[in-house]
Amino acid sequence: MPYRAEKPPLAETPxxxxxxxxxxxxxLDPADRPSYPRERTDLPTGAHWDFPERQPEPYPRERSIxxxxxxxxxxxxxxxxxxxxxxxxYAYDRFSEGRAAxxxxxxxxDRVESTTEHLKSFATTRPxxxxxxxxxxxxxxxxxxxxxxxxxxxxxxxxxxxxVAGPWIxxxxxxxxxxxxVLR
Amino acid sequence: MRAMVYRGPYKVRVxxxxxxxxxxxxxxxxxxxxxxxxxxxxxxxxGMMPDTxxxxxxxxEFIGVVEQVGSSVQNLQVGDRVMVPFNIYCGTCFFCxxxxxxNCHNVNPNATAVGGIYGYSHTTGGYDGGQAQYxxxxxxxxxxxxxxxxxxxxxxxxxxxxxxxxxxxAQLADIREGDTVAVLGAGPVGLFAARSAWLMGAGRVVVxxxxxxxxxxAKEFAYAETRNxxxxxxxxxxxxxxxxxxxxxxxxxxxxxxxDGNLIQHVTAAKLKLQGGSPVALNWAIxxxxxxxxxxxMGAYGPIFSAVxxxxxxxxxxxxxxxxxxxxxxxxxxxxxxxxxxxxxxxxVTHRIPLEHIAEGYHMMSSKLDGMIKPVIIPDED
Numbered sequence: 001m002p003y004r005a006e007k008p009p010l011a012e013t014p015x016x017x018x019x020x021x022x023x024x025x026x027x028l029d030p031a032d033r034p035s036y037p038r039e040r041t042d043l044p045t046g047a048h049w050d051f052p053e054r055q056p057e058p059y060p061r062e063r064s065i066x067x068x069x070x071x072x073x074x075x076x077x078x079x080x081x082x083x084x085x086x087x088x089x090y091a092y093d094r095f096s097e098g099r100a101a102x103x104x105x106x107x108x109x110d111r112v113e114s115t116t117e118h119l120k121s122f123a124t125t126r127p128x129x130x131x132x133x134x135x136x137x138x139x140x141x142x143x144x145x146x147x148x149x150x151x152x153x154x155x156x157x158x159x160x161x162x163x164v165a166g167p168w169i170x171x172x173x174x175x176x177x178x179x180x181x182v183l184r
Numbered sequence: 185m186r187a188m189v190y191r192g193p194y195k196v197r198v199x200x201x202x203x204x205x206x207x208x209x210x211x212x213x214x215x216x217x218x219x220x221x222x223x224x225x226x227x228x229x230x231g232m233m234p235d236t237x238x239x240x241x242x243x244x245e246f247i248g249v250v251e252q253v254g255s256s257v258q259n260l261q262v263g264d265r266v267m268v269p270f271n272i273y274c275g276t277c278f279f280c281x282x283x284x285x286x287n288c289h290n291v292n293p294n295a296t297a298v299g300g301i302y303g304y305s306h307t308t309g310g311y312d313g314g315q316a317q318y319x320x321x322x323x324x325x326x327x328x329x330x331x332x333x334x335x336x337x338x339x340x341x342x343x344x345x346x347x348x349x350x351x352x353x354a355q356l357a358d359i360r361e362g363d364t365v366a367v368l369g370a371g372p373v374g375l376f377a378a379r380s381a382w383l384m385g386a387g388r389v390v391v392x393x394x395x396x397x398x399x400x401x402a403k404e405f406a407y408a409e410t411r412n413x414x415x416x417x418x419x420x421x422x423x424x425x426x427x428x429x430x431x432x433x434x435x436x437x438x439x440x441x442x443x444d445g446n447l448i449q450h451v452t453a454a455k456l457k458l459q460g461g462s463p464v465a466l467n468w469a470i471x472x473x474x475x476x477x478x479x480x481x482m483g484a485y486g487p488i489f490s491a492v493x494x495x496x497x498x499x500x501x502x503x504x505x506x507x508x509x510x511x512x513x514x515x516x517x518x519x520x521x522x523x524x525x526x527x528x529x530x531x532x533v534t535h536r537i538p539l540e541h542i543a544e545g546y547h548m549m550s551s552k553l554d555g556m557i558k559p560v561i562i563p564d565e566d
Contacts, residue, residue: 001428001430002428002429008428008430010362011388012388014361014387017387020407021382021407022526023383023521023524023526023527024382024383024385025361025382025384025385026521026524026526027355027380027383027384027385027517032517033355033384033517034513034516035283035510035514039282039284040282041281041282043283043513045275045276045280045285045326046325047274047275047276047280047323048256048258048325049276051276052274053208053256055208056207062294063293063294064293064294064296066295066296067293070293071289071291071292071293072290073208073272073274073290073300073323074292074293074309074310075310075312076207076310077239077240077306077311077312078237078238078239078240078306088235088306092294097296097487103234103460103486104488106307107234107457109235110231110234110235110236111231113237114191114192114193114231114238117192117239118191118192129197130195132197132543133191133196133197133543134194134195134543134547135196135543135544135545135547135548136547137544138547138548138553139547139553142548142553142554143554144553147551147552147553147554147555148551150414152414153444156447156451156454156455157551
């Protein structure tokens with residue numbers, strides 16, 4: 001009990017634990033733990049440069065204003081484009097990572113992009129298909145009822161279809177409202 | 185090549201994409217042999233991570249064969265079978281020079297607070313990931329390592345994140361002989377953290393989750409006691425009662441941004457994205473650890489604010505320790521443990537899914553169907 005100095009006794013002795021659990025105590029000495037101490041300057045990394053050669057910058061790469069220069073290596077997947085790209089560029093150019101506006105703008109840009117890209121997909125030979133892309137076709141083969149029995153998170157899962165379909169329903173209702181006003 | 189691509193929250197598909205090319209002299213192109221879906225991929229899948237772009241290929245856990253190397257690569261050759269840590273890092277910046285590989289400053293223009301991670305949005309650098317047939321691997325001389333001949337593909341795959349992160353999480357908890365350790369979350373990282381706690385001499389390990397099949401795995405794989413939090417009115421009270429009122433010496437939080445167990449936290453964070461993450465498990469850790477104890481946070485959170493109970497942490501005099509795991513630092517010791525028979529990482533693999541069916545894999549992982557714990561993705565059927 002914490003009201004007295006003694007620690008509550010354990011159910012098993014170290015000898016019993018060593019006999020029951022493979023490797024018990026193998027890293028008992030902190031010196032055997034690879035991240036002890038956390039900061040070390042004697043680790044070989046395989047790097048053979050003081051500062052890495054710079055990767056060519058194929059387009060003006062967006063960067064956090066907390067970076068005083070473009071890091072020498074960066075990802076080139078999905079460059080900025082369209083309306084979402086403009087929002088992202090503004091978020092990176094204007095706000096530091098310490099500002100909520102930076103992150104909230106990036107999240108807003110994500111929603112703008114998912115809407116515009118879905119709409120654009122309907123003009124392609126492979127439009128978005130919510131049946132195949134959400135993977136729900138796996139349900140009948142994967143014990144959908146037994147897998148969910150007794151789980152507390154299931155009551156929140158009813159919100160998932162709303163999150164996927166909600167923006168489309170809202171968009172549709174808005175379109176109908178606009179159409180009605182125009183026709184009136 | 186065929187690659188998984190993100191199409192918006194809860195939607196992914198497989199598309200034809202260009203094979204990545206060498207963009208820096210120390211790049212390699214790796215043909216992916218096995219990849220995995222990580223629990224943290226669900227944060228991207230659910231649209232929680234800022235700057236997750238349509239068309240992005242996820243996947244930070246993968247192994248493969250070197251297909252091509254840049255002009256300055258010295259340590260790898262075409263044909264080498266390699267495991268690739270989820271961290272992208274240069275090896276020589278201020279942080280890498282101190283062993284903080286997951287905090288590299290030279291690989292992520294989009295943020296200074298986060299290092300580089302494969303397939304984990306532009307917030308971690310904008311690199312496409314390994315749930316594809318090919319992937320670009322920057323700093324090929326630094327991160328990847330040849331897989332020893334004796335190591336199975338799936339064991340090597342799990343070393344690229346889940347095992348290394350769980351092992352690192354147990355180290356951050358600063359476990360001493362005889363300590364009582366609670367692990368929140370019985371997913372892959374929690375299972376490996378619980379197993380690793382014994383390696384460090386824990387006297388008692390209790391794993392807490394709400395999924396019975398995962399708690400069964402915690403008993404069998406991690407030799408742990410278990411508690412299903414759904415069976416208790418208040419799991420923090422149980423954490424106190426289970427330790428004679430003291431609280432656990434060390435608590436490892438292996439849940440992260442989508443923690444359930446509190447309706448308001450879960451809905452505002454995981455559903456409405458108004459928080460960087462739902463800190464339910466983190467708050468349970470803060471309240472369930474003993475005064476003066478240590479909380480190790482392995483769960484991943486987004487960069488915006490979360491409603492964390494710092495007042496309790498301060499008043500209890502806690503040590504809170506956390507970081508993305510510097511994966512390659514863990515490898516030499518983990519290889520010893522695997523070779524000695526102390527760990528068999530692939531014991532937690534439950535599903536093997538062809539890349540073409542990855543949308544179903546994401547749905548199963550997200551909805552926790554069919555007893556899924558760890559799905560392995562197979563880009564090319566053998």
